[in-house]
Amino acid sequence: MPINIQPILNLMQSILQSVGQVNNLLPPSFIAPPMNEGIPPYTEMAIPVPQPPGITGLPPNVYFDVSTRFNATQKQKITDSINGVLFNWYLHMTQKWNGGANNGLSQLASCTNTYATKNLRPLWYRGVAITNGRKATEVAMDQFTQIIKDNGFRKSPKARIDWTYNRGITTMRANTAIGQTRVPVNIIVNAYQLDQSNVTTGLLLGSMFHAWLHRAGFTDPKTTSYFISECPMCAMRGYQVKNPALPDNSFYQFFD
């Protein structure tokens, strides 16, 4: 089955063009948060779920209650970043399925296996010891499947995308989930960071991916060698090897 990796390549290009520049900007003058009196605090957004082969019982959509304090442009960036997470999950599942053998090594798992050596186990996990990044990636992506099913069939509480605004580097923040089922994908998003032109779609994808891994039960620190950093950074690099000219913190500074 041919797989379109152009979206990943586009993300990688956008990242390579932007990292290293993000600390050079002066903060713009503060923009007062929009008032939302008289309108609902959230509106529901449905995002179609790509359907990888070999995975049955997937819902057609996942749903998010998005704060109405985000403007249309900000909301689109949130949507794009969730689509990026779903694309990486879809591609991993497709490559692992391997035409039916279900033994494939995905690009995401291969890349992560090279770099992730620490905090490979989600909090809820009680199975056979996870000793490498490939297995951790497979557990994480299977947990994404669980989260997608629980969300799409409305078994979990409504997932909320909450608004915050501060001029710090905080981009997207999620608490680490303890449980394995019915976990809502609750994320707080910094509208200030969404407004920065050099915080690209690719960087936002990585930030969202890191947040989803927290909801999948994986823990910080968000530094080199830890699964919760290395796996999203592989996605942000389009699964390529690390470039010494681009230090890891130019990526994981966008993780919370």
Ligand SMILES: [Zn+2]
């Ligand atoms: Zn984190």
